[in-house]
Amino acid sequence: MEKLNSINDLIAFREHLFREGILAPGKKRIRVCCGTGCRANRSIKLVNELKKESQGSETDVEIIMTGCQGLCQKGPVMIVDPQGFFYHKVQPEHAKDIIARTIKGKPLRRLLYHRSIGEKYAYSVDEVPFYHKQVRVTLRNNGAIDPTNILHYITVGGYRALEKALSTMTPEQVLDEVDKANLRGRGGAGFPAGKKWRHAKRAPGNIKFVIANGDEGDPGAFMDRSLMEGDPHSLLEGMMLCAYAIDARYGIIYVRHEYPLAVKNLGIAIKQAEELGLLGKNILGKGFDFTIQIKEGAGAFVCGESTALVASIEGKRGFPSVRPPRLSETGGGVWGYPSNLNNVETYACVTLIIEKGADWFRSIGTPLSPGTKIFALTGKVVDTGLIEVPMGITLREIIFDIGGGILYDKKFKAVQTGGPSGGCISEHYLDLPVDFDSLVNVGSIMGSGGMVVMDEDNCIVDIAKYFLSFCQAESCGKCYPCRIGTYQMLQILEKITSGIAEEGDIEELERLGRFVKEGSLCGLGKSAPNPVLTTIKYFRDEYEEHVKDKYCRAMVCTGLGLFSINMDICYQCKRCTEACPFGAVKESKEGGFYIDQVLCQRCKACYVTCPLGAVEIKEQPVLVIDKDTCYLCGLCKDVCRVNAFKQTSTGYVIDHNLCKKCGDCYNVCPIGAIRYEKVGKVLISENIQPVTVTEGKEEKIEEIKVEDIRKRAEEKACPVQRSLSFIEEFIAGPMCSKCYPCSLGTEEARARLIRLSQHLENVSESDIQALKRIGFNMIEGSFCKKGKDTGRFLVETITSSEEEMNQHLSGVCPRKECISLVEYIINPDLCILCGKCLEACRYDAIRGEKREPYLAGQPPFEIQQMKCTRCGVCVKVCPTGAIEVTTTKVDELITG
């Protein structure tokens, strides 16, 4: 290609292309979408097939690979000219038919678009509802031209803006035009581009940079990507205009490395523009020098922030830095030179403004936010894809008219705009006109244009958690509020979604969010709490449901809700029993299935597996005891498998946190004193009255001698009990707490001994070692004889009966004195039903009926282990010795 040396050269060249017939109307032409979405759906193969087919035919059919055409959901899509037939979901296998029909000039009906069966087919693009309300001006070339061919771009009027600016406008006039158009930055905050340019122009120095921000990192956003892939020249042209206006000579496009096609197409575009003399030195003979380079980012979200982006271009770690200096000032931009940074879409708009004039631009959109905006419409809508709409359009129009409503006719819940830094907007604001300021007013932002629609199946807390976890993981780590603050917020959200949240967590979340917003260094941290704060603002009831009722209405969060099987639906396929990893699905006596709430971990395996939807997730009720009705029979306490019942001075209470809501107590209560209630309150400690200390007369305490304690202790046979009784009496009596070995050592010894005697968890060899050590150290270190004696007693006891001590480690008390390790059992062969034990038992632990001896043969007496305190009274009164003391451990070994 020859270099174009003047404006006239360019005009002549364009006319020459017209004559050549490039993109001439009326010709048979197939425009296949080769954007990233359609490429993934084999559109390249489709193009190859089409080319192969058309070569064989006599009629000439031109096949063009274009950028993204918008309706990504139904890709690959294509447009067949000259009639403009719009085909969707085209597969390579259709190629033959398409060519055949195209040659005839007829449509291929089965590929035409229609939303539902019975609806009329849309023949051309304009008839597709997805495109109805769109105003595709920035995206005008996406889908019309081949992005890798500069000739196409020039033919459709490309570089006309540059031509106009260089030939008829001064740099100041270009700036004025942009100012007049009130073009606001499409990157997020909506700062007026003209103002920004003026700052950069005013900065001293003759080296200035024009930078395009193509680091589009929001999940679910692909506006800039599609522009760079489908129409790279309009970006280049916009940057040239900016460079001309602010007198810059160098341009940099910062693109994500994850956009390989964008990088490739931009590279081709720059090369072609350079070959034609549209980039480089003395552009079009006007003495204007400008070059553009591509800088690939390494995939950090924070690098979309301007100062971090500058650091990244300079080859440093993408850390944001404090402003001032701003980018447009000396010392703030790349390598310290003043730089102008705009979003890709902003530059693309500039091309249009200069070409068609500011007035034209202002005629679209609202007065404060003129022009159009590209959105990436994703989520639970029928037609997802890339859309361009005039500012001021309502959310309802976007979602229901363009997007075709919610998928599967579900209920709309919220729409998330602005990516992870934006907010969720509720149904209440569906008729909100979309522009920069209105979105800010409702707590969200325009952002770069991500728009994620959510329906009733989306849990709002889960959504907030998702976006926050994204920001948390992408935090650069420089300032604390962002790095640790977002982490802590995430911890609370994690608590809420897994059903262990406490009252006040939502408030804490709000407090944290506010601080993170205020305290963070850069835009990432300042906006990271937005999704959480807006969802709390608009969906507080849903948060509260999670916290108080332990219920997730969207049934997304695991660890919440009460799972049950609806036996009216269930056809007993047993899939849930296989799916449950905890064995919580059990067969009931009546023949059906039920879920054992104690075992159920709310993992949702059964819910997902059930083919009929018989597994239901309901709100968690709260079990309460009616104090007035309850007569303290204790049945509920016996039946409870998680020990949620606590006995207080005023009766039983249920520990809300331990209760699994299995309903066993409800079923067992003979008088219906247990009720289900909805809203939960903290029930523990509610009814426990503080112990009041009554002031009494000072009693003269008799001094207890260590010798007496020793005598009493030696009555015990078991060494553990012997030491324990000594230590306990010592602590209660003569211990003065003056020296540490005594006060702290005995306390520690007591804890270890209790652990041994009750065979608590974690009991091990080290406990006995520790006891020995404490004993020795007390002998050495205690201040007075009392302590030394205690230590000596400990050591003597342990060393003299080491074997018996060791047996405690395996849960066996050889002397059968440790009550936790033994059980009292009535030997039915010896029991004569005399009832003496029944009378003696102070705890009502023995059940049975008193009979005359000759009536032996009746069911014998029984000891209720839950109530038995192993006080030993019954053993003493039994005339026949029927009550036996057995080791729990041994019994388990035999039976189990």
Add this chain to the structure above:
Amino acid sequence: MEKVVKLQIDGKEVKAPAGMNLIDAAELVGIHIPHLCYHKGLKGVGACRLCLVEIEGMKSPVIGCNTKVREGMVVHTKTDKVQEIRKFVIDLILSIHPLDCMTCTKAGMCNLQQYAYEFELKETSFTRKKMGYPVDETNPFIRREPEYCILCGRCVRLCEEQGTKVLEFMGRGIESMVGTAYNKPLLESGCTFCGSCIDACPVNALPEADRWRKGREWEYEKVKSVCLLCGNGCGIIVSSKDGRIQKINTGEEIGSAKKYICAYGRFGYDYIESETRLKTPLKRTDGELKETTWKDALSIVADKLKKAGRGAGFISVAGIMNEDALTLKKLAKNVVKTKNFDTTISLYADGDSLKNSQTAIISTSDLIVLVGLNPSQWERILPALDASIRKRVNRGAKLIVINSSDIKIEEVAIINLKGNEISNLKGIAKALIGKGLKADRKLESSLKDVAITEEIEKAAKLIIEASEPLIFSSPSLFEASANIALIKGKVIAVGFESNARGIALMGLTTDGKTYKEMLNDGLKVLYAVGEVPLNKRPNTDFLIVQNSHLTELAQQADIVLPSATFFEYAGTIVDYLGRLKHLHRAIEPVGESKSHGDIFIAISKIMGATIKKSTEEEVKKASQVKTKLASKPFVRKEGLDISPNELIESINRSVIHGSRLLWLKEAVGATAA
């Protein structure tokens, strides 16, 4: 003249120089604005968000570390809003920081501990998290404990500014941390173990490797002193406890490089108590060195010196203090009456170049010219000079290197003139005159046939544009470099020993035989002071060695006198920039060792003459030498070409071999091989 700005901070009137940030300005009136990531002398980055202050007329709080004072500003540093954010930040940090203050090395000095105390935070109100990072214990100097790290980035920025560039941030989000490239051990990542990061760390993430249980910060007795191990003469602060040195930090105000000392200065102090340390005088009897008393040893020395008279010679290192030098001169000249006294300076410099050097401050210079010098942190040749030049370059100063060989500091130079230094200097001088600067005629006429290259032209342009050009030259090229300074700028000859300039000023330069001549001329008595760079006994009848350690040379001596190290007595030196620096006694001398000066006085007493102890006034008087630069021919002085690397290593042999520096030497040797 700096402009002074008036502002109000918390109701107090403050007068601060323009360009100062708010934290420093508040400090002037005793108001402390909390901060963790800001470090005096480093640029503010605004990461910790603690220094947020409210300024009247501004919507939101601004950070104090990056906000410059402005006329009429009204600042509030303790409003409820900022206090709340500060408390929040500390609370957050505590949630991922170990709370083991009772055993933490940094307790008492830890900024985080201080702020937690101030904001009444006993515990964090958030979920606690432990990252479980491993501790880097692969070297005996610096211990890295990432678990404690609060990511303030001080160490990273400091390391980068001084040009070592070892530490950098890694990772994202909550898992970001400070590490080396590929998180390798420090030794493998190019670390020079200068330990600057230790001084910068506000918490316990980077302590000295052996600090654990070597005393708490408040138990130390701290003394300001100067390190005499190389030509930099850096200011240090020596912390001692129970009469032993426990650690050494950089001296804050004094010191030629404000915040930099090298591994020698920071970690070399172990040598004071090494095995070879001399505690008593030694005397050769029956061919073996045996312990003896001071009285006996000194009487032998006095006797020998008296007999030898003019035939006696004194050689010394230039790492002794001014007072010692004056006393030594008196002893040799007035008591022994010999003209033969010289120091190691004559191996690399002449007295005139050192005496004629100008005084200057690096921290304000905007253009530095290095002539024939190779400062290097990595080889430890004038490491602090290297660090301070790199620091200046980072702050926008420019560097021109004129050197015939490839050197490492070239990488930060803006212009690098290779080839013969003399011809390059000539070229610059001519280019400067060509651009209209005045010079005396003699100089002008000597530059007739000099060629000017493009690079030289550029260098000359930079010198003209600079407001304070500073030329550092090797002593052999001093006179040639001084010719340029005559036209513009200041010139300094840099010696390789700490008190080279001081020794020259004190006049300890020979009237008789030179250092090299004395070694070979077969003197009757040769008296070697300090660790002279010799392994073989020189040609002499009787050799006296006066040193702190039993070196190879000492083992061949006839009499060995134990001297104290510079930590053990007070004195002064004059550093290469011409500043008089004071050394204070940090610990008592080990064993019976005595300061050099005291030994000389004792000898003269036995010889029947009394020398008074040299005082500071004497030193000051001697150092007030008025000199004027004059144009000299462009020549390189011959015979001064000792390798600085070898010299510094051999005069510090006892230090390196008697401390953990030996590990470094061996480890570096092993990685190089």
